[in-house]
Amino acid sequence: MVIYAVGHKSPDSDAVCAAIAVAELKRQLGVECEARISEELNTETKFVLEKFGVAVPEILKSAKDEKIILVDHTELSQAVDGMDEADIVGIVDHHNLGDVSTDSPVDILVRPLGSTCTILKGLFDFFKKEIPEDIAGIMLCALLSDTVIFRSPTTTDVDRWVADELAEIAGVEDVEALGVEMFKVRSDIKGISAKRLVTRNYKNYEMNGKKIGIGQLELAGLDEALKMKDKLLKEAVKLKKGRYAVFLMLTDVLKQGTELICISGDKHLERKVFGCGEDCWVGGMMSRKKQVVPKLEEFFE
Ligand SMILES: [Mn+2]
Numbered sequence: 574m575v576i577y578a579v580g581h582k583s584p585d586s587d588a589v590c591a592a593i594a595v596a597e598l599k600r601q602l603g604v605e606c607e608a609r610i611s612e613e614l615n616t617e618t619k620f621v622l623e624k625f626g627v628a629v630p631e632i633l634k635s636a637k638d639e640k641i642i643l644v645d646h647t648e649l650s651q652a653v654d655g656m657d658e659a660d661i662v663g664i665v666d667h668h669n670l671g672d673v674s675t676d677s678p679v680d681i682l683v684r685p686l687g688s689t690c691t692i693l694k695g696l697f698d699f700f701k702k703e704i705p706e707d708i709a710g711i712m713l714c715a716l717l718s719d720t721v722i723f724r725s726p727t728t729t730d731v732d733r734w735v736a737d738e739l740a741e742i743a744g745v746e747d748v749e750a751l752g753v754e755m756f757k758v759r760s761d762i763k764g765i766s767a768k769r770l771v772t773r774n775y776k777n778y779e780m781n782g783k784k785i786g787i788g789q790l791e792l793a794g795l796d797e798a799l800k801m802k803d804k805l806l807k808e809a810v811k812l813k814k815g816r817y818a819v820f821l822m823l824t825d826v827l828k829q830g831t832e833l834i835c836i837s838g839d840k841h842l843e844r845k846v847f848g849c850g851e852d853c854w855v856g857g858m859m860s861r862k863k864q865v866v867p868k869l870e871e872f873f874e
Contacts, residue, residue: 574605575606575640576605576640576642576663577607577608577609577633577639577640577641577642578592578593578595578609579601579608579633579636579642579787580610580611580640580643580644580646581641581648581652582611582651582652582653583608583615583647583772583776584614584615584618585615585617585618585645585718585774586617586618586711586755587645587689587719588619588645589610589614589618589630590618590621590690590708590713590715591644591645591665591688591689591693591710591781592610592642592644593608593627593708594610594697594704594708594711594749595642595644595693597708598693598702599642599702602628602700602702606642608752609630609633610632610633611652611689612632613632614629615718615773615774616761617718617755617756617758617759618753620758621712621714621718621755623857624710624714625706625710625743627710627711627712631715634653635653635654636653636658636659636757637654637655637658638655638659639655640659640662641656641660641663642661642664642665643663645665647668647673647683647872648668648671648776648777650778651671651776652673658672660675662673662677662679663679663681664679664680664681664683665681665683665692665693665696666683666707667686667687667688667691668685668862669866674677682696686729686731687716687723687725687728687730687732688715688719689715689719690713690715690716690719691719691732691735693712694738694739695731704739706742706743706744709739709742710739710745710751711742713739713740713743713745713751714730714751716735716736716750717752717755717769718755718759720807721824721826721859722756722826724826724829725860726860726863726864744757753793756791756792757793758794759791760792760794762790762797762825767804767807767808768811770790770798770801770805771808772808773790774788774790775788775789778869781870781873781874784815784817785816785818785820785869785873786818786819787819787820788809788819788820788821789824789831791824791826792824793826794825794828795823795828796851798823798832799823799832802834805821806834809836810835810836813836813837817838818835818836818838819835819836820833820836822834822836822861822865829859831854831858832857833849833853833854833855833858843854846869846872847868
């Protein structure tokens with residue numbers, strides 16, 4: 574039975590490229606494994622796959638009764654539908670451990686590195702398998718995407734030297750320039766509806782019984798996003814249904830900070846938790862995982 578490698582919903586480049594890399598490694602190890610995506614790709618990931626000539630995987634609509642390798646998440650609330658009834662045989666991730674459970678011993682590698690693709694480079698090395706040029710290219714992009722070109726506090730030394738090695742394999746001479754090129758594509762939000770933007774990089778969490786949603790847009794400049802702030806707010810309000818709070822992080826990659834939009838019955842929740850002023854700007858806030866989720870978890874404890 575074929576194994577499907579798949580990342581989280583609202584797929585980002587790391588979730589998609591990690592699934593492709595896992596499938597490649599497994600194939601080289603003689604295991605029947607194919608990459609799948611949870612939903613349509615965002616513009617950045619489309620650009621990345623196109624740039625290195627890698628085919629877009631098919632969408633996995635349901636994981637029920639399938640053999641699955643989970644990448645880039647371990648939370649059921651972020652997973653493809655039916656994951657609670659899937660046979661999860663492998664996990665590669667760089668987030669806190671979520672709530673998935675398995676029926677049999679699971680091949681699991683979770684490390685606190687900047688991207689799942691960083692971990693996967695180590696796995697290829699461990700098995701003494703070579704990463705094809707095109708796959709090295711998309712893995713590098715995923716690493717640059719997740720670490721916001723090494724600017725996010727989630728970046729580790731391992732990410733920096735793995736990026737160098739991937740660049741060498743992929744024949745990328747200027748890593749920073751590749752990152753900036755990618756972020757420009759990501760920042761081009763003209764013509765994209767507020768609804769799509771709010772859900773583009775959106776994750777659900779449960780904190781002490783409270784349902785919290787957090788979306789993040791990482792942009793090279795916030796001008797375009799702020800022009801449509803009212804529309805974004807409206808969409809965030811719709812998203813709040815059934816949840817305690819919805820946050821939308823408008824992260825400026827160049828200025829290195831985040832304008833925080835918060836929809837909650839608890840007025841000024843964002844100020845209480847993050848101490849931001851009336852303008853909702855939090856300087857230095859780049860990472861949902863490292864700077865937002867832990868603070869919220871602490872707050873709701
Ligand atoms: Mn990731």
